[in-house]
Amino acid sequence: MTGRKNRAVMVAALFAGTGLGHAVPAMAQDTQTAGEAGSPDIVVTAQRREERIVDVPISISAIGARDIERRGVTSLDSLQTSVPGLRLVDIGIGTQRIQLRGISQFLGLPTVGNYIDEFSINNFSAAGVSDIRLLDMERVEVLRGPQPTLYGEGSMGGTIRYVTASPDLARIGGSAEAQINTIDGGEAGYRAEAVLNLPLVEDKVGIRFAAAREQVGGYVDVPAGNDVNDARYTTLRGKLLVKPSDGFSLSLLIQHQVASQMYKNYSERDYDSDALVASPLRQSYTLGNLVATYDFGAVTLLSSTGYLRNRSRSVDDSGEYYNTFVFGAPVLTSAIGESVARLSKFSQEVRLTTNATGPFRLATGVVYARGRTDSDLSGGSDPAIPGLDYVITGPQVSKSWAVYGDLSYDVTDAVKVEIGGRYFHDRRTSDTVLQIPSLGITSPTVQSGSFNSFNPRASISIKTSADGTIYANAAKGFRSGGFNTVTSPLTPPTYGPEKLWSYEIGTKQALFDRRMFLEISVYYNDYKGVQAVFPQSATISATTNSGKASGPGVDVTLQGKLRSDLSVSASVGYNHLRFDTTGIDRRKGEPLDMVPDWTWSAAIDYEPLIGSDTRLLAHLDYGYSDAARITLHSAVLDQVSFTQSRAILNARLGVDLGRLKPYVFANNLTNTARIVNPAFGAYFEPVYTRPRTIGAGVRVQF
Numbered sequence: 001m002t003g004r005k006n007r008a009v010m011v012a013a014l015f016a017g018t019g020l021g022h023a024v025p026a027m028a029q030d031t032q033t034a035g036e037a038g039s040p041d042i043v044v045t046a047q048r049r050e051e052r053i054v055d056v057p058i059s060i061s062a063i064g065a066r067d068i069e070r071r072g073v074t075s076l077d078s079l080q081t082s083v084p085g086l087r088l089v090d091i092g093i094g095t096q097r098i099q100l101r102g103i104s105q106f107l108g109l110p111t112v113g114n115y116i117d118e119f120s121i122n123n124f125s126a127a128g129v130s131d132i133r134l135l136d137m138e139r140v141e142v143l144r145g146p147q148p149t150l151y152g153e154g155s156m157g158g159t160i161r162y163v164t165a166s167p168d169l170a171r172i173g174g175s176a177e178a179q180i181n182t183i184d185g186g187e188a189g190y191r192a193e194a195v196l197n198l199p200l201v202e203d204k205v206g207i208r209f210a211a212a213r214e215q216v217g218g219y220v221d222v223p224a225g226n227d228v229n230d231a232r233y234t235t236l237r238g239k240l241l242v243k244p245s246d247g248f249s250l251s252l253l254i255q256h257q258v259a260s261q262m263y264k265n266y267s268e269r270d271y272d273s274d275a276l277v278a279s280p281l282r283q284s285y286t287l288g289n290l291v292a293t294y295d296f297g298a299v300t301l302l303s304s305t306g307y308l309r310n311r312s313r314s315v316d317d318s319g320e321y322y323n324t325f326v327f328g329a330p331v332l333t334s335a336i337g338e339s340v341a342r343l344s345k346f347s348q349e350v351r352l353t354t355n356a357t358g359p360f361r362l363a364t365g366v367v368y369a370r371g372r373t374d375s376d377l378s379g380g381s382d383p384a385i386p387g388l389d390y391v392i393t394g395p396q397v398s399k400s401w402a403v404y405g406d407l408s409y410d411v412t413d414a415v416k417v418e419i420g421g422r423y424f425h426d427r428r429t430s431d432t433v434l435q436i437p438s439l440g441i442t443s444p445t446v447q448s449g450s451f452n453s454f455n456p457r458a459s460i461s462i463k464t465s466a467d468g469t470i471y472a473n474a475a476k477g478f479r480s481g482g483f484n485t486v487t488s489p490l491t492p493p494t495y496g497p498e499k500l501w502s503y504e505i506g507t508k509q510a511l512f513d514r515r516m517f518l519e520i521s522v523y524y525n526d527y528k529g530v531q532a533v534f535p536q537s538a539t540i541s542a543t544t545n546s547g548k549a550s551g552p553g554v555d556v557t558l559q560g561k562l563r564s565d566l567s568v569s570a571s572v573g574y575n576h577l578r579f580d581t582t583g584i585d586r587r588k589g590e591p592l593d594m595v596p597d598w599t600w601s602a603a604i605d606y607e608p609l610i611g612s613d614t615r616l617l618a619h620l621d622y623g624y625s626d627a628a629r630i631t632l633h634s635a636v637l638d639q640v641s642f643t644q645s646r647a648i649l650n651a652r653l654g655v656d657l658g659r660l661k662p663y664v665f666a667n668n669l670t671n672t673a674r675i676v677n678p679a680f681g682a683y684f685e686p687v688y689t690r691p692r693t694i695g696a697g698v699r700v701q702f
Contacts, residue, residue, distance in 0.1 A: 081623030094283030181695025186219030547583030
């Protein structure tokens with residue numbers, strides 16, 4: 001515990017950066033010259049075709065391979081303050097709940113679309129999304145605001161696209177990286193990764209392999225031992241690309257990942273925890289995405305087939321919750337609850353896009369998806385108390401289809417209008433059995449229902465120059481309803497979908513002879529049918545639609561290349577979404593769960609030549625997040641818990657010797673300890689920022 005008691009909390013005068021860069025393949029990052037930060041030429045595929053970011057009437061952050069390397073980040077969680085409107089709730093492996101622009105629900109189906117290449121990896125239940133590590137990525141695109149037409153259900157707050165690096169069909173190449181690190185007051189960790197690119201038939205067939213092993217050091221101490229929340233990740237990926245002709249291409253992505261930790265990240269301010277039993281987490285998944293495209297000249301036809309198999313397990317001790325809120329005395333030693341979930345998902349999408357350079361452009365397609373989640377929830381107490389033991393088992397199945405179309409038209413050389421929409425239909429069934437053995441209760445429940453919606457989007461954009469655009473758009477987002485485990489006649493067996501209308505105006509402008517690139521968007525969210533969680537009993541909660549919320553927000557990003565060796569970036573996000581009505585779990589004027597009003601950041605990269613073949617690599621970033629809260633008003637539990645505002649400084653220093661890049665780094669340089677997820681309900685200890693982590697590594701490229 002040495003070094004934990006006297007932690008300095010420093011407020012610096014810098015911002016932490018967006019680090020937004022050009023989306024280039026990893027093999028080309030050392031020769032990157034176009035599309036650097038500060039350029040409007042960053043290329044994205046947010047609208048299912050290659051476009052310059054300045055020409056897309058959507059608020060977007062694009063994090064390229066070079067920026068990921070500069071920051072040394074391995075997960076989206078490390079980038080959240082640098083992307084306006086992004087917030088992740090994360091207590092450990094496989095628990096990520098991602099929100100954009102304040103559209104946040106602590107439980108329930110996802111409100112943000114998550115894609116790897118062309119495949120949606122969102123779950124069909126409340127389980128966390130598959131944890132994607134930033135291994136050998138070409139880029140990550142974060143699309144803010146509802147994306148109803150091209151990405152559909154679940155993309156209420158926005159969409160995140162992980163675009164993996166594709167094989168280079170012309171040359172053998174690759175990279176390797178090894179890193180060691182240590183956490184202040186904790187233990188050592190390491191990371192090793194390798195990428196190998198092999199052209200099998202020159203310019204026709206190639207394959208790319210990527211693998212990583214990461215040991216994240218622990219820093220939480222419990223009565224049974226020290227540094228118990230260490231985590232392990234093993235990621236394997238293969239990607240095959242076949243291009244038998246100029247018009248036809250076929251790619252197959254297969255990725256497998258296993259991650260686990262024995263204790264979650266809960267602790268008090270000194271990183272001590274009172275946990276008497278382990279709270280293990282484990283997530284393993286295998287996904288595949290087969291994409292075939294054929295260019296007919298006037299149009300391109302794409303087929304995307306995806307499959308995901310995800311397995312997760314989580315254990316928690318809720319004894320303190322019962323002792324405090326149910327018994328009011330230390331009656332229980334422990335109350336262990338275990339959740340095991342098995343997800344399988346298949347999807348098929350067929351999309352047609354026009355290639356014409358004329359005034360009309362069209363993207364249209366159909367999607368079918370089928371998913372099944374088998375969940376086993378169980379709990380019991382020590383000593384055994386009748387009614388606190390339970391077992392809930394049974395599958396939930398979703399069968400959905402959608403048809404969509406997006407049409408844009410150039411009214412003049414400067415003015416473009418775009419309209420689109422998607423009809424979505426989701427048929428859900430649930431076959432659950434609730435058992436309370438101590439009371440002799442066995443209650444099977446079979447439920448089914450259909451949820452559908454038409455979600456339109458319209459926009460107009462005006463080019464103010466070759467590198468400037470102003471735009472306005474309106475879009476509707478949608479999240480499906482679902483079923484409750486009914487233990488009371490007052491509990492609704494089903495709950496309905498949520499609906500969101502978002503209105504946005506924005507501008508993207510290159511400034512100072514294209515040395516700076518500025519993006520500003522102002523939006524207003526109108527959120528109805530908000531799904532609210534309320535306890536049915538001490539052990540089981542239910543969901544219903546209760547209340548509506550609305551409010552404005554602002555996103556700002558600025559990127560600049562001041563000199564050939566000096567880049568800067570900054571971002572600001574503001575969100576003021578508040579409940580307009582008093583509902584079953586919220587009161588009028590209260591914010592949504594875990595949504596900070598303000599986030600801001602800035603970064604600087606200084607990379608001067610210090611020899612004929614040697615370049616210094618210096619990176620500094622600083623990120624701030626406002627305090628947020630989680631709220632529940634009910635007869636069983638009435639609680640409001642807060643995160644703490646926090647500012648984190650990271651630094652990295654290296655040398656580019658050509659193919660060899662040694663470096664040192666320090667994350668959370670000031671050793672700031674602030675609450676990022678508060679104690680709430682059954683979670684009686686908060687989660688604090690990870691202590692200062694320092695390390696060294698070397699990257700080799702060939």
